[in-house]
Amino acid sequence: ILNVEQSPQSLHVQEGDSTNFTCSFPSSNFYALHWYRWETAKSPEALFVMTLNGDEKKKGRISATLNTKEGYSYLYIKGSQPEDSATYLCALTTGTASKLTFGTGTRLQVTL
Amino acid sequence: NAGVTQTPKFRVLKTGQSMTLLCAQDMNHEYMYWYRQDPGMGLRLIHYSVGEGTTAKGEVPDGYNVSRLKKQNFLLGLESAAPSQTSVYFCASSYTLDRAGNQPQHFGDGTRLSIL
Numbered sequence: 060i061l062n063v064e065q066s067p068q069s070l071h072v073q074e075g076d077s078t079n080f081t082c083s084f085p086s087s088n089f090y091a092l093h094w095y096r097w098e099t100a101k102s103p104e105a106l107f108v109m110t111l112n113g114d115e116k117k118k119g120r121i122s123a124t125l126n127t128k129e130g131y132s133y134l135y136i137k138g139s140q141p142e143d144s145a146t147y148l149c150a151l152t153t154g155t156a157s158k159l160t161f162g163t164g165t166r167l168q169v170t171l
Numbered sequence: 172n173a174g175v176t177q178t179p180k181f182r183v184l185k186t187g188q189s190m191t192l193l194c195a196q197d198m199n200h201e202y203m204y205w206y207r208q209d210p211g212m213g214l215r216l217i218h219y220s221v222g223e224g225t226t227a228k229g230e231v232p233d234g235y236n237v238s239r240l241k242k243q244n245f246l247l248g249l250e251s252a253a254p255s256q257t258s259v260y261f262c263a264s265s266y267t268l269d270r271a272g273n274q275p276q277h278f279g280d281g282t283r284l285s286i287l
Contacts, residue, residue, distance in 0.1 A: 063213070091273045102175075102261065103214075105275030148213070157202050157265055157274065158229065161213035 061085060063151050065162035072139050072169055079135045080165040082149030086130035093159060094123055094134055095148040103148060106134075139169040173197050177262050177279035184252045184286050192247040192282050194262030202265045203245040204229070204276065205237060207258040214261060220245055252286045259283050 064083045072078050084092065091110045095103040107116040112127040120137045136143055146166045150159035175196045184190055194203065201222050206214040216229030220239040234256060236248045245264075249256060263276040 093275060095275075102278035102280045103276075105277070108273055108275050110273050150214075157267055157276070158204075158216060158219060159214075159276065160230075161206075161215075163211065163213045 061151055061153070061160040063149060063160050063162040065149055065165050067165060068163070069166040070168070072167070074140060074169055074171050076139050077135065077137045078139055078167065079133050080147065082132045082134070082162055084130050084151045086127055088153040089127045089151070091152045092125055092132050093150040093152070094132070095150065097146045097148055097164070136167070141169050141171060143167060144169045175262055175264055175277050175279040177282050179282060180280065181283045182285070184284065186252060186254060186286060188252050189248070189250050190252065192260055194245045194247070194279060195243055196264040196277070197243065198264060198266070198277065199242070200264035200266050200277070202267055203239065204263045205245065205247045206261045206263065207231065208261060208281070209258050217247065254286045257284060257286045
């Protein structure tokens with residue numbers, strides 16, 4: 060069983076703050092790293108799928124980087140807004156049937 | 172544009188009862204998955220399917236059975252429900268160009284199941 064760890068568990072920031080959180084994973088047998096955004100009472104929604112060491116992806120104010128050699132990915136949110144409040148999940152696949160192993164998530168709360 | 176639809180959304184069962192959760196996707200995806208979500212734990216894979224007529228065990232398959240008779244549907248069955256199966260169940264599907272994991276998964280809204 061793969062061990063995917065996310066930190067911090069939860070984060071509380073004010074509107075306008077920039078923030079980042081970490082996903083750590085075993086670097087062996089890496090195939091792809093997924094990031095999902097999960098709002099309360101909704102379903103997880105894909106943000107990024109990253110496959111290459113050094114990958115950087117961006118969607119609006121959210122971006123992510125990947126280091127497969129040392130086994131980590133960072134998710135950044137620039138200028139946090141209340142609508143960014145959600146749990147951010149990362150998940151790792153080693154490529155077999157696209158099966159994902161999820162971390163426990165970072166819960167972000169953005170207040171005015 | 173429905174995506175992934177799960178039914179029912181909520182259910183309360185008594186220990187020992189059986190039930191089936193239905194997942195339907197309209198995106199023509201080959202791969203489908205069932206996960207459970209418990210407090211303090213990540214989504215854990217119960218069973219998955221790589222195509223019509225195929226199923227395979229995930230990380231926590233005990234106490235569950237699945238069937239994929241049609242490409243668009245993936246059923247999760249509890250033959251004899253136990254309180255330990257109280258959880259939120261999510262279905263997901265994904266497109267695949269090969270057998271790898273470089274395509275995002277699309278999730279349903281979840282089924283909240285309580286076993287008394």
